[in-house]
Amino acid sequence: MRKIALVLGLAVLLAFAAEKAPAKDKRLYVSTFRTSFHHIGMKISLSGLFNKSPESDTTWQFYGRPNNYVYGFDIFLPSQGEIMALATHTGVHQSRDGGKTWKETSDWKMTEVHSVQFDRTNSDIVYAGTPYGFYKSVDGGHNWQQKNNGLHGPDATYIPSFVVSHVDPDHIFAATEDVVYESKDAGESWRKAGLEIPHIRVIEQNPQDAEMLVVGTEDNGLYFSLSSGKHWEKREDGVVHSTFYTVTFDPTNPEVIYAGGFSTGIYKSVDGGQKWQNYINGLDNLDISTIAVDPIDSQKVYAGSLNGGVFGSEDGGETWSWLGIDNGQISEIKVVDYDGEDNE
Amino acid sequence: MNKRNIISAVLIGFSLVSVSRAQLLSRVEYLKKFDERANALLASYDTLKSANYTVTAARYGTRNGVEIADSLVMELLKRPRGAMFWMVPVITNYIVGKDVMSPECKAAIRNAWKTYAPSRGDTENHWAMYYSALFLAAEQWPDLPGSEWYNGKSSEENRKEAKEYLFDWAKLTTTKGQGEFDSPDYIIEYLHASTILAGFAQDKDLKLLGEMLSEYFLADFAVEHLNQQYGGGHSRIYENKLMEMERSVCSGVAALYFLSGEPRRTGWMVVAILTGYKMPEIIYQIANDREKSYVHRERKRVRHNIRFGKEKNPAVYKYTYMTKDYVIGSLMGGLLQPIQQHTWSVRYNFGKPHSIIFGLHPYWSCYEIGMFFPTFNKLCMDDIVSSKKSYNKHDKWTGGSPNERTFQHKNTLIALYDVPLGTTSNHIDAFFPANLQERIIDKSGWIFCKAGDTYVAWYPLQPGEWNAEYKIAKPAFAAVTGSRVNDGAMPLRNYRFRSWELQNGYVVEVRSKDEIGSFKKFTQKLRSHIPLAVLEEGNVSVAYKNLDADKMEFSFPDGRQLNGEVVDLTQTPLFAGPFLNADVDSQLLEMQYPGKKRILDFKKLEIREE
Known part of the structure; x- marks a missing residue:
């Protein structure tokens, strides 16, 4: 979760997209976990999925679902039509009509879903990470099965983030409260992936180098693997913080990496994580939960905070300005390019 | 003497403190006293004009000012909030009042279940209330497609999921123990979940499960009850109610169901009363017999x-x-x-x-x-x-x-x-x-x-x-x-x-x-x-x-x-004790009192008396 979402849509979708937004060539989607200081029974006015054009819109359009904690989302853009999936505290919700209507497609057995992701080539296959383990659907999210084979105990089944390899869709890495786990059979079984560090909060794969994995941890900084999880090293030159909730790659330059977390502001590396520079200029809230890079213009970067809404940068993350969603706890940001060629 | 004073006099007149075995009431006497307390409590709410679902439910229940209730409900439904704390009273209002409420009010309630998406919450009491209320709602509107429900699931899908969860949760509770256990404050949330099933469910299995769970929770309280107080350790209690347990809803539960102490005017009890659920007298006896330590x-x-x-x-x-x-x-x-x-x-x-x-x-x-x-x-x-x-x-x-x-x-x-x-x-x-x-x-x-x-x-x-x-x-x-x-x-x-x-x-x-x-x-x-x-x-x-x-x-x-x-x-x-016994994994609760034994068998889904 909290990864860059680089979703390039099929041209056929433009007609569909135009029905909702006339200029839907590129949209900035943001999910909110909740507003500040919420407890059950209160109105959750800012929870759900929002979107706007990053260039032309001044206001955000609410896409649903209200009264829910939305931890993250994914959007699949096959030729048949757009499918949105939300990871929420009441399970997985899906919309197949551009957010007009939604259905809770999981049942009571799935709760507090932290991350959801479609197989990039087959929307029938959907994965979800939860505090109770890993789940998989092979019918587009209508039925789910828990896949915890090899994940033993509450710490191992606490999965805030996972990544499906973009070169091998059966190879999945999961961040857990225990260590990093990997599955080579599409979630059917799991084993430890070589990093014996607990409290993993996020895991990402370099979109241009499948061997490079990065994890952000609670209290233990950033770790890198250049061997697809076999060996790991801590990279902390220039890093003065220890808790990271998000790691994001520039899709146009494999050496450029962004990271954020508790009180961190934005960290940026331009040499593959060897050295880091910290940027806070214009950030009213330094607790960063998610970062996304525009797939077309990588100088445009977006950051979600954990109480201060969304911030945007037009100079590669060096300076920031507020883009809205007052007090929103932002869980995930994606820049969706509907003008793209495929779903990846 | 005005109506309020009459109610107060009635409430005070039926007080009962911890008693010896010989002083306990017969079943007929118990039910008479229970009804008197319940009716007095309803009467203290069904004349109010404040906009809350407790008042409207009481009005529908006694048929006192149905038009006022309709108006209040429709006003409340303009801004639905409260998640499962909304679901339970709203479905209670609907079921209790549907025969007398206006078509506009019925339509407003139906529409709310389509447009307002209540949270499922994050505790067991939330889930119990959520799924009990959802099941009953899906029974009231049994054949609607997913487009008519806030979660996109059809009536049939909602009933299936709710029933499955409620039985699974009951199994976990009766094999490993209750999770949010023995809470003086939260006992009413569980009783709401179980009594609305006992009183309103058309599904025979869930109706019986609701009855059995109501007995389970009340017996669990009864055995540690002392004069409207919940004794022993608790999973959850608010600080102010720990010091002054009379402010906790458990005192109202004890006053109504156990006939313990002075009656208490507790709005939380209105929903439970309107379900018509009546507790077996063995629990009343367990709650009050303190002849032997x-x-x-x-x-x-x-x-x-x-x-x-x-x-x-x-x-x-x-x-x-x-x-x-x-x-x-x-x-x-x-x-x-x-x-x-x-x-x-x-x-x-x-x-x-x-x-x-x-x-x-x-x-x-x-x-x-x-x-x-x-x-x-x-x-x-x-x-x-x-x-x-x-x-x-x-x-x-x-x-x-x-x-x-x-x-x-x-x-x-x-x-x-x-x-x-x-x-x-x-x-x-x-x-x-x-x-x-x-x-x-x-x-x-x-x-x-x-x-x-x-x-x-x-x-x-x-x-x-x-x-x-x-x-x-x-x-x-x-x-x-x-x-x-x-x-x-x-x-x-x-x-x-x-x-x-x-x-x-x-x-x-x-x-x-x-x-x-x-x-x-x-x-x-x-x-x-x-x-x-x-x-x-x-x-x-x-x-x-x-x-x-x-x-x-x-x-x-x-x-x-x-x-x-x-x-x-x-x-x-x-x-394990003189009144209640159950083994781990048994899915049973055996209640006993001299001359009586009542067994809640959750595995067979039946109540037996010996």
Whole structure:
């Protein structure tokens, strides 16, 4: 979760997209976990999925679902039509009509879903990470099965983030409260992936180098693997913080990496994580939960905070300005390019 | 005499305190008294004009001002909120009132289930209410497609999911124990979930399950009930209600279902009354017969542990000793529930509402919160204290601690603490109410307390300091009176005994006048019973021979011996005592009272009487 979402849509979708937004060539989607200081029974006015054009819109359009904690989302853009999936505290919700209507497609057995992701080539296959383990659907999210084979105990089944390899869709890495786990059979079984560090909060794969994995941890900084999880090293030159909730790659330059977390502001590396520079200029809230890079213009970067809404940068993350969603706890940001060629 | 006064007179006229076996009412008499209390309670709500679903439900129930109820409901539905706390009363209003409410009001309620998306919440009581109410709603509108429901699922899909969850949860509860157990405040949420099923479900299985669960929760309370008080340890209780249990909804439950004490005007009871659910008299008898003192043990379940632990639902072990004058009960200690845990106390009949003595180690941490909530660890504290404001306060009176353990044998309790340096609070606290008749700090080391016919002795293993605390905090008092000096106008609530030693503990002995005679005799006897303690970091233990010559040896955290025999808490059944019994994994609850036995068989889904 909290990864860059680089979703390039099929041209056929433009007609569909135009029905909702006339200029839907590129949209900035943001999910909110909740507003500040919420407890059950209160109105959750800012929870759900929002979107706007990053260039032309001044206001955000609410896409649903209200009264829910939305931890993250994914959007699949096959030729048949757009499918949105939300990871929420009441399970997985899906919309197949551009957010007009939604259905809770999981049942009571799935709760507090932290991350959801479609197989990039087959929307029938959907994965979800939860505090109770890993789940998989092979019918587009209508039925789910828990896949915890090899994940033993509450710490191992606490999965805030996972990544499906973009070169091998059966190879999945999961961040857990225990260590990093990997599955080579599409979630059917799991084993430890070589990093014996607990409290993993996020895991990402370099979109241009499948061997490079990065994890952000609670209290233990950033770790890198250049061997697809076999060996790991801590990279902390220039890093003065220890808790990271998000790691994001520039899709146009494999050496450029962004990271954020508790009180961190934005960290940026331009040499593959060897050295880091910290940027806070214009950030009213330094607790960063998610970062996304525009797939077309990588100088445009977006950051979600954990109480201060969304911030945007037009100079590669060096300076920031507020883009809205007052007090929103932002869980995930994606820049969706509907003008793209495929779903990846 | 106006209607309100008549109601008050009726309410006062049916009071019943703890009674002997011979004084208990017959089934016919019990139901007559129950109906009188229930009707009086409804009558105190069905004339009100305030916009809340309790009032409207009462109006629909008694058919008193249906048009007003319609108007109020439609106004309320313009801004639906409250999640499952909305779902339960709204479906109750609909089912109770649908035969008389206007078509516009019925349509507004139907539309709300399409357009308002209630949260499922994050606790077991939330889920129980959510799925019970959702099931009933899906029965009321049985054939609608997903487009007519807030969650996109059809009526059939919603019924299937709700039924599956409710049976699964009942199975977990009756095999491993209830998760959000024995809560004076939250018992009504569970009773709402079960009684609406018992009263309103058309599905025969769920109707019976609702009836059985209602009995299960009420029997669980009854066996630890003393004069409208819920005795023993609790998974969750609000601080103000811990001190003044009359403000907790359990007092209303006891007043209505157990006919205990003075009737209480508790709005929460309206929904339960309107379901028409009637409790079997055996539970009334268990709740009120205190002719013989008894030990009652239970096994409950830790809330789902999602991380920082070895298992999802560790066991909770409870021990309660009940008499007609007092009840002393305990959980074994440790972190068993987040935030609102109450580990142990002695409660008694004298001096209500401040009729409680207890101790604790004030502890809080994001580690504890993270065990139970999938929140950002670093940000958890702001989230929690937004609704549980005392959670991270050194002076708080609720909450569990990993540095606390108890060992109870009948009316003797030992608590030990081994607190690592640098934890949230470097002290332990004890609560002694100000209305005690005696609070003697004796040279022997004992603190002797007298509360009517109940005597409590407390032996602190380490020195401490006494502070007087008031019902109103000093700044608030000063704001009201303009005075910084307590001139006697500010009511004293309690004395706080605080000890700053990290390796710590105390021994508590409780006896009644019936058990030991005079208070003087109690104090004289105890002066020669001095605990022997070792209080070193990592090595905290005590040996104590109590007034009944039972030798208790306790080593922190879990070394317990009674008269030389190891006490193995892991052998504790779900229920064990003279009135309630159930084995782990049995899916049974056996209720017994002289001449009666009633078995709730959740595996076969049947109730048997022998």
